[in-house]
Amino acid sequence: MPAVELGPGAPGPPAGRPDADRPGPRWTGRLAFAAFTRSWQAQAGLAVVVILVLFCFLSPLFYRTNQVTVQLNLKDLPPGGSHPLGTDDTGYDVLGRLMVAGQSSLELGFAVAIATTVFGTAYGAIAGIAGGIVDAVMMRIVDTLLAIPWLVLLLILVNYLTPNLWTIILLLSILSWLGVARLVRGEVISLRTRDFVLAARTMGSTSARIVFRHLIPNALGVIVVSATFSIADAILALSTLSFLGLGLPPPHADWGTMLTNGLNDLFNGYWWLVYPPAVILIVTIIAFSLIGDALRDSLDVRLRRH
Amino acid sequence: MSVLSDQAAALAPGRRPGLWSGRRSRVLTLLGRRLIQIPVVLFVVSILTFWLIELVPGDPGRNALGQYATPAQVRAWDVSNGLTGPITGRYLHWLSDFVSGNWGTSFVYQVPSRPLVFGHLVNTLFLGLFAFVLLVPLALVLGSIQAYREGGRTDRGITIALMSLSSVPEFVIGVLLLVVFAVGLNLVPVESGAFATGDFAQRLQVTTLPAVTLAVAYLAVLARMVRTGTAGALTAQFHRTAVLKGLRPAQIVRRHVARNALIPTLQLVGIYLGTLLGGSAVVETLFNYPGLGALLVVAAERKDPVLLTDGVMITGVIALLALLLTDIGLILMDPRIRFEAGES
Numbered sequence: 289m290p291a292v293e294l295g296p297g298a299p300g301p302p303a304g305r306p307d308a309d310r311p312g313p314r315w316t317g318r319l320a321f322a323a324f325t326r327s328w329q330a331q332a333g334l335a336v337v338v339i340l341v342l343f344c345f346l347s348p349l350f351y352r353t354n355q356v357t358v359q360l361n362l363k364d365l366p367p368g369g370s371h372p373l374g375t376d377d378t379g380y381d382v383l384g385r386l387m388v389a390g391q392s393s394l395e396l397g398f399a400v401a402i403a404t405t406v407f408g409t410a411y412g413a414i415a416g417i418a419g420g421i422v423d424a425v426m427m428r429i430v431d432t433l434l435a436i437p438w439l440v441l442l443l444i445l446v447n448y449l450t451p452n453l454w455t456i457i458l459l460l461s462i463l464s465w466l467g468v469a470r471l472v473r474g475e476v477i478s479l480r481t482r483d484f485v486l487a488a489r490t491m492g493s494t495s496a497r498i499v500f501r502h503l504i505p506n507a508l509g510v511i512v513v514s515a516t517f518s519i520a521d522a523i524l525a526l527s528t529l530s531f532l533g534l535g536l537p538p539p540h541a542d543w544g545t546m547l548t549n550g551l552n553d554l555f556n557g558y559w560w561l562v563y564p565p566a567v568i569l570i571v572t573i574i575a576f577s578l579i580g581d582a583l584r585d586s587l588d589v590r591l592r593r594h
Numbered sequence: 595m596s597v598l599s600d601q602a603a604a605l606a607p608g609r610r611p612g613l614w615s616g617r618r619s620r621v622l623t624l625l626g627r628r629l630i631q632i633p634v635v636l637f638v639v640s641i642l643t644f645w646l647i648e649l650v651p652g653d654p655g656r657n658a659l660g661q662y663a664t665p666a667q668v669r670a671w672d673v674s675n676g677l678t679g680p681i682t683g684r685y686l687h688w689l690s691d692f693v694s695g696n697w698g699t700s701f702v703y704q705v706p707s708r709p710l711v712f713g714h715l716v717n718t719l720f721l722g723l724f725a726f727v728l729l730v731p732l733a734l735v736l737g738s739i740q741a742y743r744e745g746g747r748t749d750r751g752i753t754i755a756l757m758s759l760s761s762v763p764e765f766v767i768g769v770l771l772l773v774v775f776a777v778g779l780n781l782v783p784v785e786s787g788a789f790a791t792g793d794f795a796q797r798l799q800v801t802t803l804p805a806v807t808l809a810v811a812y813l814a815v816l817a818r819m820v821r822t823g824t825a826g827a828l829t830a831q832f833h834r835t836a837v838l839k840g841l842r843p844a845q846i847v848r849r850h851v852a853r854n855a856l857i858p859t860l861q862l863v864g865i866y867l868g869t870l871l872g873g874s875a876v877v878e879t880l881f882n883y884p885g886l887g888a889l890l891v892v893a894a895e896r897k898d899p900v901l902l903t904d905g906v907m908i909t910g911v912i913a914l915l916a917l918l919l920t921d922i923g924l925i926l927m928d929p930r931i932r933f934e935a936g937e938s
Contacts, residue, residue: 443895524761527763
């Protein structure tokens with residue numbers, strides 16, 4: 289029956305999602321995992337992330353530096369001797385600072401990703417399942433927050449908080465759950481009408497069971513991919529905050545603060561204040577993007593990033 | 595429109611009127627529902643913005659007059675700028691001003707807020723348009739090259755290059771461009787502010803660096819979307835059918851590949867157009883470009899409720915209209931997309 293194999297009917301009206309009737313989550317999951325671990329993006333990205341975590345959290349135990357008291361007599365030393373990457377304008381060892389700053393950057397990235405994913409998923413799922421007026425009101429709330437430029441919202445909200453790692457995590461989470469909520473809601477709405485959900489409902493499943501057993505597992509691919517990208521986005525957003533002077537206050541640091549400070553000294557020829565934080569920041573973001581890419585490819589997710 | 599209906603006729607001769615009118619009625623339903631919802635959302639946006647900025651600790655009068663002004667002077671300044679009294683009353687005052695088109699006065703700039711907002715809006719639109727002229731063709735070309743070479747070395751190379759580019763924070767790209775082209779080669783002025791209102795050539799010159807920075811920031815995601823869409827269309831069965839039945843390549847690309855590839859891309863472009871006004875604030879601040887984003891940053895930092903709320907309303911209108919147009923475009927391009935009751 290070649291005609292059947294060649295595709296459904298006439299050419300023309302665009303094809304449906306290739307995975308329109310995908311099999312159960314278990315089987316897809318195992319297959320996807322295999323595809324994920326085989327891809328070069330996943331291998332490279334995961335390797336870099338592991339190295340970064342070890343570098344930031346483990347190596348300070350062996351490479352001990354002073355990252356608290358200012359030492360102006362050690363200011364702006366070029367790389368060499370006891371400071372492999374030199375010192376910055378307050379006398380902190382740059383290599384040691386990269387580790388300490390990396391801790392805040394990575395912690396923030398993970399924390400924001402988890403917070404936005406959990407809250408955004410719950411919100412989007414509730415809106416999508418409830419439908420009708422509840423959905424409309426919930427989504428108009430999201431639209432309202434999206435209609436205010438994020439930087440403006442941030443500049444207003446920052447007045448209500450004293451900047452430290454936790455308040456910045458809170459701030460960035462407030463700004464970034466909106467996209468996740470829209471994404472999950474869209475996914476839930478398209479899943480809601482599938483046959484297997486109808487079958488479950490016919491068999492008398494409760495709404496909660498349908499949500500947790502059918503809708504969320506099937507939407508998991510989209511959620512995981514967006515969570516991975518939101519780690520990278522959060523780290524990037526933190527660096528922008530630092531550039532605007534709204535980042536972590538000293539003596540704390542993140543890679544963005546280091547980079548911003550370094551850019552001020554660009555014309556003094558202090559290259560070791562610019563390149564190390566720039567390179568590590570960019571490599572980190574590339575690593576998480578690679579993992580996200582690999583996940584997306586392996587889960588065959590047509591991701592709509594908002 | 596004519597292309598779409600011609601195509602509909604070619605594809606399903608018998609069903610053409612039904613198909614078309616169904617689509618039109620869906621567009622009209624969506625339009626009707628949104629045109630009611632958009633003002634409601636904007637109303638809530640204005641309340642939220644006004645209240646949030648008003649409740650921020652700090653005294654604009656004290657900030658404006660400095661630490662040596664007496665409390666009486668500060669009080670007089672607040673009164674003359676309409677910053678005293680119950681917040682509800684002031685909000686209602688702002689609202690009636692806004693609706694009547696006779697917007698208030700920005701106390702930071704001491705000029706009427708409407709020409710200020712619209713002047714900066716024009717600059718931002720110029721910047722955004724410039725960025726999109728650079729961005730969209732490049733993304734289309736790179737994304738399709740990748741899709742046609744999927745899995746190959748070219749695909750991988752472009753992926754890595756784009757990913758690296760998009761991983762560099764906007765402000766770093768901006769500073770590097772400034773260092774190379776403004777300071778090093780002296781091709782453009784270091785700051786765009788004073789020149790952005792001159793004649794067209796001058797505007798183009800000072801807008802180039804900010805536009806390139808913006809384009810770079812969006813390039814990777816957009817190219818990625820083109821690649822995904824195109825690759826999906828190329829592996830679909832209708833594509834194989836089209837090839838096997840001997841359609842000319844140009845026809846396959848135009849009818850089958852491009853339309854499928856453009857759906858996710860169009861969605862993304864719409865969302866970005868909507869967020870562009872807010873998203874360009876960092877770039878505008880960096881280059882001291884007199885756009886709406888930078889204006890709103892100043893208004894938020896100096897706690898100017900009238901200017902801020904007026905500006906946010908304008909960005910809100912544009913963001914919501916961009917989303918609406920995107921959704922309409924999606925319905926016209928992809929007959930399967932439905933905005934169910936309550937979804938929109």
